[in-house]
Amino acid sequence: MYGKKKMSIELTKIQKDILDFIIEKRSNNSIPPTLAEISERFGYKNRSTVQQHLNALEKKGYLKKTPNRSRSIEPVIEDKIFVPRPVLGEVAAGNPLVIYPDSIDSVELPSFVKIAATSFLLRVKGDSLKDAYIFNGDLVIVNTAVAIKNGSFVVAVLDDTAVIKRYMKFGEEIELRSENKEYKTIKINCNYEGLRLIGVAVGIYRIMDSN
Amino acid sequence: MYGKKKMSIELTKIQKDILDFIIEKRSNNSIPPTLAEISERFGYKNRSTVQQHLNALEKKGYLKKTPNRSRSIEPVIEDKIFVPRPVLGEVAAGNPLVIYPDSIDSVELPSFVKIAATSFLLRVKGDSLKDAYIFNGDLVIVNTAVAIKNGSFVVAVLDDTAVIKRYMKFGEEIELRSENKEYKTIKINCNYEGLRLIGVAVGIYRIMDSN
DNA sequence: CTTTTTACCATACATTTGTATGGTAAATTA
DNA sequence: TAATTTACCATACAAATGTATGGTAAAAAG
Known part of the structure; x- marks a missing residue:
């Protein structure tokens, strides 16, 4: 009995770090980071690396974003209202x-x-x-x-x-x-x-x- | 005894409406709006109207924003971090x-x-x-x-x-x-x-x- | 060994976004 | 009346931002 409700694909360490960074930003009530800001935080030389990590996170269901909308990345929580x-x-x-x-x-x-x-x-x-x-x-x-x-x-x-x-x-x-x-x-x-x-x-x- | 800590200049009705809109967005834990989004909300045909209202709000001390940063408008709250x-x-x-x-x-x-x-x-x-x-x-x-x-x-x-x-x-x-x-x-x-x-x-x- | 995945870099481009500048009309103030 | 403020529109432009595409190298999987 160890509950996993929605099968969620495993995250790599880096993906998890990035997700955590976004979640931390959000839970601080500060605005979600841009790709550039995430890049800077992790020392990447351009946004495209982050871009791919975010795509992976979205494909695996951990993120939601609105196309062409700045700072629109939101971590997806299972129940929307409830945070584990x-x-x-x-x-x-x-x-x-x-x-x-x-x-x-x-x-x-x-x-x-x-x-x-x-x-x-x-x-x-x-x-x-x-x-x-x-x-x-x-x-x-x-x-x-x-x-x-x-x-x-x-x-x-x-x-x-x-x-x-x-x-x-x-x-x-x-x-x-x-x-x-x-x-x-x-x-x-x-x-x-x-x-x-x-x-x-x-x-x-x-x-x-x-x- | 009606406390006004920082002398703040009067707001016009529209300025107050816009400020309220921003505050409401923020207190919903959603991201601050862009100029375009505020424009749309209030039915303006372009961003420059909002742009001027925001400038007025900032000059009067009700807003803070970071230059060239998207969605960086933050209402200045008197009570610091703690919200009763x-x-x-x-x-x-x-x-x-x-x-x-x-x-x-x-x-x-x-x-x-x-x-x-x-x-x-x-x-x-x-x-x-x-x-x-x-x-x-x-x-x-x-x-x-x-x-x-x-x-x-x-x-x-x-x-x-x-x-x-x-x-x-x-x-x-x-x-x-x-x-x-x-x-x-x-x-x-x-x-x-x-x-x-x-x-x-x-x-x-x-x-x-x-x- | 070959293929796939992961993690990164580089570049190009369209959209979004913030900002600067100028203009109009009505209301307000002097 | 003239000057100022308020509230809006229009446009132009640069910076920021998201996105698409292609490439390299190492590790993992087959």
Whole structure:
């Protein structure tokens, strides 16, 4: 079960790089690049190299463009409205679960929800945060560029397993509390090397299902 | 107290229309128009009319453009990068509440969450959707450009009051069901003029508080 | 080994696009 | 009334942009 809905032909590395460049431009809300700008970015001496890569990308269904229209290249997303977003792993609300080095799955977020490079998504597994209204299957938006304060929901990696808990620090002791009484509070010294505080849960996102 | 940060010269009606057109394009995440496209939109016979309006807009400080660069016109926004999102009203999970004609509030979303023009936010009031894990204060992302299916959570306006309920249609009869048994199902004929289906709740967003 | 694919370069050309210049008519201002 | 502004049209031109065509060399596939 690893889902690929629309058979999409493999991309070469360079094609993927170019596609990524275009996607990045677009998601920055800046205007799509011209052939010349892509050429310059990748150090090509003329536009025709890019021209061919774009043709390949369009033929494979990753791009759409309007003939003779400047800056008309748009990356094609499967659902138009929905953009797949990698989920980096599953985070245990209760007992620690493994965090995956690479993304294990893609979640289709509405395209208007854009997530910065300093953030990533984790899917919550388990019900130990239900008192905080976070449920099994919810996506947690984790921002790594936000200061951690007492009371923040943090995502922490403890010896290669990840948890999402409420953060409290008293002197040198860090407490990772669960909202649910069934799971006990984890207490660690802040100098313990097995602990890495990944980021702060800045929000949750739940894709509503229609059944 | 009516704030004008940068003294900006008055705009004529046409200049404002053109500026609005450009802003609208940009906020739709579509590419900025060319002079030709603006001309066509406003029924001008050539680009030079637009050309002069744009020059005026730039001179007055409402536009920025890069010389000789296609589609480089960008409206100058007072508020920098951060765009507060208006909350259009409060939606009753249980009993209908008033929907506001203009935005009543702004929610500070994390800057990486951007929402398209086809969507807007509503804040949920009440607990009648708690069975569906939607709680008082949650922000519902409503998309007006998504097809409504049986089972969708829809935002509907019934005689100037708005509700969020699960949508079911059987023949000519539309049922708006609450997840909570305490609130009874609303049944209406689909031809009833007092009913407007605003959009589909495509997701919920909850800003997590750190206390 | 031959063929195909990939990744690049070069050039030519038509269209699009931005820009400069000049003109007309109505409305506004001095 | 005369001068200015506003709103439009027309045209010309250079730069930017997309596109078509052909070529080379290395790698991969057959």
